[in-house]
Amino acid sequence: MNIRFLETFFLLSQNHSFRKVAEIQGTTQPAISARVRSLEEELGVRLYHRDQRNFVLTPEGREVLKTAASILRDYASLRATFQNADDIRGTVRLGVVDAIARTWLPDLIRRLREDYPDLIVEMAVDSTETLRQQVRDGRLSLGVGIQPLDEMDTVNKALCQYDMAWVTSPDLLAGRKSISSQDLADLPLIEYAPGSPPGQLQSAYFVEAAATPHHINVSNSMSTMIQLAVAGLGVAAVPPAAIDRHLLDGLLVEMPVVRPFDPITFYLFYKEIPDSQIVRAVAAQTIASADAFALKHARARLVSDREQLAS
Numbered sequence: 001m002n003i004r005f006l007e008t009f010f011l012l013s014q015n016h017s018f019r020k021v022a023e024i025q026g027t028t029q030p031a032i033s034a035r036v037r038s039l040e041e042e043l044g045v046r047l048y049h050r051d052q053r054n055f056v057l058t059p060e061g062r063e064v065l066k067t068a069a070s071i072l073r074d075y076a077s078l079r080a081t082f083q084n085a086d087d088i089r090g091t092v093r094l095g096v097v098d099a100i101a102r103t104w105l106p107d108l109i110r111r112l113r114e115d116y117p118d119l120i121v122e123m124a125v126d127s128t129e130t131l132r133q134q135v136r137d138g139r140l141s142l143g144v145g146i147q148p149l150d151e152m153d154t155v156n157k158a159l160c161q162y163d164m165a166w167v168t169s170p171d172l173l174a175g176r177k178s179i180s181s182q183d184l185a186d187l188p189l190i191e192y193a194p195g196s197p198p199g200q201l202q203s204a205y206f207v208e209a210a211a212t213p214h215h216i217n218v219s220n221s222m223s224t225m226i227q228l229a230v231a232g233l234g235v236a237a238v239p240p241a242a243i244d245r246h247l248l249d250g251l252l253v254e255m256p257v258v259r260p261f262d263p264i265t266f267y268l269f270y271k272e273i274p275d276s277q278i279v280r281a282v283a284a285q286t287i288a289s290a291d292a293f294a295l296k297h298a299r300a301r302l303v304s305d306r307e308q309l310a311s
Contacts, residue, residue: 001042003075003144006068008180009047013065013154014271015138027287069153073272088281089118095131096123096144098222099162101265102242103300104293111285119278127220128197128208135269141279142270144286147197149269155283157268158303159290162239165254167247169232179257181209188215188234190225201264202237209259224250241299265303266290 011021016119018029025032040047047061057065096105111210124134128145135143136151143149148156166184176183185206191213192199206213215236219225225236226243230251246252268286270279294300 001017002035002038003072005035005039006072008032009039010068010072011067011273012036012055013057013061014049014273018055019301023178042238047150069272082188088116088278090278091120091122092278092282093122093124093139093141094144094282094286095126095134095140095142097128097131097146097266099239099242099264100144101125102223103162103239103297104289107292108209108286108289111289112282116281116283119282121282128191132269135271138271142268142282142286144266144268146264146266153272155268155270155272157283157287158259159266159268159287161263161265161301161303162241163263163299164237165240166235166237166257166261167240167243167252167254168229168235170250170253171232173253173255177256179255181206181211181259184235184257185209185213185257186215188217189213190217190219190234190236191230192225192237193218193220196220198237198264205237205261212261218229238297239264241293263301 008021008025011024012032015021015024018032022029022032033058036047043064045060045064046058047064048058049056109121109123112119124131124140126134128147130259131140131143131145132147135142135149135154144159148154148158150156154251166179168187172187191202195205215234217228219228222238222242226238226246228234229236229238230246235255240247240254243252268283268290270276270283273279291302294302
């Protein structure tokens with residue numbers, strides 16, 4: 001059985017387009033069709049419905065896909081056994097949320113530069129939902145956000161956990177010694193976008209406390225929220241690990257709230273694709289950087305269960 005034909009079939013199952021797979025594999029659409037026909041003839045089953053406009057698997061095709069994915073993973077692991085750092089070259093597209101960009105992203109880029117000098121890293125900083133979508137459709141190779149990407153053939157790993165705190169300008173705190181949830185809700189709040197993963201957590205905080213916020217500004221950027229809080233324009237929920245300098249210099253202070261904000265867990269997610277040694281190498285360094293930061297920072301911690309999450 002030709003491994004290349006299995007790769008073609010797997011990529012078709014992920015991209016649902018003969019044209020796109022032909023571009024990925026550097027060949028023509030007729031050649032892609034011929035590979036799938038050869039695989040069907042060898043296995044004696046029809047893998048996809050010919051009468052569908054898109055690439056839709058038959059029941060037999062779905063069964064073959066499960067085995068093909070396992071074979072391709074084993075093949076990639078075998079190749080990786082004999083691979084060295086000089087073989088890791090090309091371009092990888094990595095996306096992270098703001099909290100990671102403000103903490104251990106520089107360490108990760110430093111590690112990648114030292115270990116894989118021929119690797120080009122294209123970086124994006126965006127919201128969790130945007131990163132999930134871009135990994136889903138192939139615009140990003142890997143993402144780090146506060147929710148996993150629960151889809152077939154996706155790897156999800158819990159990386160680390162950050163404490164959260166309500167922070168504001170010392171002027172706005174004005175000597176308050178203890179702040180109830182309703183007291184907090186009565187202050188001007190700088191919230192995450194409604195419906196976003198952090199926005200949902202923030203909304204749940206007040207719902208569970210039976211408190212109703214009255215003065216709200218919304219931003220999809222943690223960095224913007226921090227700047228507004230420094231300017232004394234409101235209270236924001238952010239990880240103290242991401243604002244070390246602001247806290248040290250007294251630009252921001254933690255609010256003495258009665259009810260703390262629950263810690264947030266960050267996840268690494270990427271599509272498990274054939275011949276993805278580059279992605280696996282970057283994933284390993286991502287985990288190493290997250291671990292190193294969590295071990296040295298008092299407001300971050302390792303995730304006790306580092307097993308791969310269901311996907």
